[in-house]
Amino acid sequence: MEVEEVESPHEAIFFVLAYLPLQELLLMTQVSKSFRDVVRDDVLVWLNIVVERPLSLRLTNEILIKIASKAHGMLHSLALLNCVKITDEGLLNVVNANPLITKLYVAGCTGLTPDGVVMAVKTLVAKPTSTTLRRVKMSGLYNMKKEHLWTLKSCIPIPQSPPRRKPRFYHKYTSSSYSSINEEDDARPIDVEICPKCKEVKLVFDCPNEAECKGCFDCISRCKVCGRCCNSDMDDDEQGDTICNDIVCLDCWLRLPKCNHCNKPFCPQHADTQLIHPTSKGFICQICITNSLAFAFHRLD
Amino acid sequence: MASSSSSSLSRVVVKSSDNNLFVVNKKVASQSQLLKQCIDNMEEKGTNDVILIPLSNVTSNILTLVLEYCEKHADFADDDNNNQELKQWDHEFLKKFDYATLNSLTMAADYMVTKSLLNLCCQFIADSIKDLTVQQIRQIFDIKNDFTPQEEADIKNENAWAFR
Numbered sequence: 001m002e003v004e005e006v007e008s009p010h011e012a013i014f015f016v017l018a019y020l021p022l023q024e025l026l027l028m029t030q031v032s033k034s035f036r037d038v039v040r041d042d043v044l045v046w047l048n049i050v051v052e053r054p055l056s057l058r059l060t061n062e063i064l065i066k067i068a069s070k071a072h073g074m075l076h077s078l079a080l081l082n083c084v085k086i087t088d089e090g091l092l093n094v095v096n097a098n099p100l101i102t103k104l105y106v107a108g109c110t111g112l113t114p115d116g117v118v119m120a121v122k123t124l125v126a127k128p129t130s131t132t133l134r135r136v137k138m139s140g141l142y143n144m145k146k147e148h149l150w151t152l153k154s155c156i157p158i159p160q161s162p163p164r165r166k167p168r169f170y171h172k173y174t175s176s177s178y179s180s181i182n183e184e185d186d187a188r189p190i191d192v193e194i195c196p197k198c199k200e201v202k203l204v205f206d207c208p209n210e211a212e213c214k215g216c217f218d219c220i221s222r223c224k225v226c227g228r229c230c231n232s233d234m235d236d237d238e239q240g241d242t243i244c245n246d247i248v249c250l251d252c253w254l255r256l257p258k259c260n261h262c263n264k265p266f267c268p269q270h271a272d273t274q275l276i277h278p279t280s281k282g283f284i285c286q287i288c289i290t291n292s293l294a295f296a297f298h299r300l301d
Numbered sequence: 302m303a304s305s306s307s308s309s310l311s312r313v314v315v316k317s318s319d320n321n322l323f324v325v326n327k328k329v330a331s332q333s334q335l336l337k338q339c340i341d342n343m344e345e346k347g348t349n350d351v352i353l354i355p356l357s358n359v360t361s362n363i364l365t366l367v368l369e370y371c372e373k374h375a376d377f378a379d380d381d382n383n384n385q386e387l388k389q390w391d392h393e394f395l396k397k398f399d400y401a402t403l404n405s406l407t408m409a410a411d412y413m414v415t416k417s418l419l420n421l422c423c424q425f426i427a428d429s430i431k432d433l434t435v436q437q438i439r440q441i442f443d444i445k446n447d448f449t450p451q452e453e454a455d456i457k458n459e460n461a462w463a464f465r
Contacts, residue, residue: 010400010442012407012426015419019427026460030435033447036456055463063462 014038021050022067046071050079056108059083061090068094077103082140084109088116095120099127107191108140114148117141125155132157137191144201146194156189167206170217171227195219224267225252243285244270261288313340314353315368317361322353323368328378332371334414359409363402367409370394370418395425400441 017028017039025045029036039045049067051059064086068075075098080086086109095101101124106112117138124133133156138144168188195202195216202216208227213220220229223239224246230238240253246267248256256265260282265271313330315323330336336354343352356364373394377387398406403426410418430438439446448456457464 010404010444012404012411012422013442015407015411016423016426016430019423020430023463024427024430026463027435028438029456029460030448030453031438031446032444033452035444036448058462058465 017042017045018047021052023055040070043070043072043074047074047076048079049075049077050081051083052079052081056080056082057084060085061087061093064090065093065097068098071098073098073100075101077101077105079103079105079137080109081105082108082110084111087111088113088119091116091120092123095123099124102133103135104133105135105137106141107137110140110142112138112141114138114141114144118148118151121152121155135189139191139203144192146199146201149190149192149194149201152190158189167208168204169208169227170205170222171224173203173205221247223247223249223252224269225249225256240265242267242270243287246270257282259283259285259288261285261292312351314351315364316353316355317359317364318357319361321361321364323361323364325368326372326375329368329371329375332374332378332415332417333367334416336413338414356413358412360405363405363409366398366402366406367413367415367418371415374417391421392425395421400426 017025017035020028025039029039046067049071051064059080064080064083068078075094078094078098078101083106086106091106091112095104104117104121104124106117117136121133121136136152136156191203192201193204194200195204195218197215197219200216200218202218204214204216205220205222205227207213207220207222207229209229213229221239222228223230224242225248228249230247230249238250240248240250241264242248242253242256243259243262243264243266246269248265248267253265256268257271258265261284264285266285311327313325313327313336315325315330315336317323325336327340330340339352339354359367373390374387395403403422407419407422407426410416410422433441438444446453
């Protein structure tokens with residue numbers, strides 16, 4: 001059997017492995033033997049684990065523990081986005097085995113309780129390690145109380161010279177993007193804060209127009225396109241209907257491409273996923289297609 | 302004042318693997334830790350000569366691109382207010398290249414220890430891999446399938462939960 005020592009023409013892709021979300025990383029194992037072996041055995045590839053759609057809904061405690069064990073206790077950041085099957089027990093297990101975690105993102109993991117996350121954070125902080133936990137994202141969990149927030153704040157060190165609080169806009173904010181784990185543009189150590197309006201622990205958004213206009217999405221609904229406030233209770237005319245039921249202000253609504261049949265647009269985020277082949281002639285949304293088919297079948301009967 | 306300026310270089314000359322010379326401003330060169338280290342070492346020795354840094358692993362095509370990147374980032378090094386503009390520029394910069402160029406650029410960024418460029422390239426390639434199939438990845442990166450059918454079935458089975 002001959003051994004080929006030819007250097008891969010695309011060696012850079014080995015660097016790229018560490019930047020891939022979980023599904024793409026697992027896909028790479030099927031490409032060739034060398035990739036399978038690197039992904040299987042190289043700890044560096046597993047230091048940042050990001051699980052997002054469509055794996056979020058399939059990730060169970062057992063799989064998470066198995067995957068996290070590939071980092072051999074060196075796990076640096078763990079981002080679980082909307083992983084609803086993960087429970088406090090599973091998270092605590094991973095945290096116990098990986099004391100070096102500096103970023104813990106569990107936004108939308110509704111199987112976790114705030115108590116469980118606080119427990120995990122306390123466990124991390126209590127370990128005598130050289131690195132410290134710097135960031136926690138946990139928006140979307142149920143029953144978050146101020147007490148949880150205070151405890152978390154006492155656990156996470158506040159930077160000596162805290163960067164100026166940058167405004168957070170609704171239309172720019174995505175908890176579920178892979179790059180969010182590498183980017184530091186949102187300087188908050190904890191993503192949730194106390195909403196100035198309802199005093200609940202929520203994600204608080206700023207308004208691109210008015211500095212005073214701050215609040216969680218339940219208090220101030222905002223346009224998905226431009227982030228400005230459009231409270232429907234005040235003036236119903238200020239927002240337009242969309243297919244995805246996301247809120248869009250009237251100015252932005254006028255500019256979006258609309259379904260040829262029902263004249264409703266997608267918000268840009270859903271347009272990206274739903275409109276795979278938009279043509280210059282426009283599109284017909286899935287709802288209208290389904291309805292027309294149902295109508296046709298009804299006529300046939 | 303004379304003594305301090307005498308031991309500090311303002312420019313260096315960088316030589317590519319195909320023997321082309323590039324005169325580089327010190328601030329621009331400092332974006333690469335490799336070049337910065339060379340400059341610092343020479344400054345410690347107190348040389349007045351213009352120093353020549355040969356890069357045996359980087360062709361002039363790729364070096365031009367790395368230096369273009371370094372120049373832009375050196376311009377923005379002092380103010381982070383324009384972060385958004387710089388990000389936009391980064392994206393436009395990489396968008397122009399095919400995978401072979403991106404590959405060489407990544408390797409050059411690694412060799413020249415330009416961490417931000419390495420980061421940028423890797424993230425860019427990672428983003429473009431999303432939504433590709435195994436076949437497409439093999440095709441684009443010119444990778445041979447060296448699995449036996451049994452091995453291929455095994456590895457698919459191992460991570461079956463992720464690909465339902």
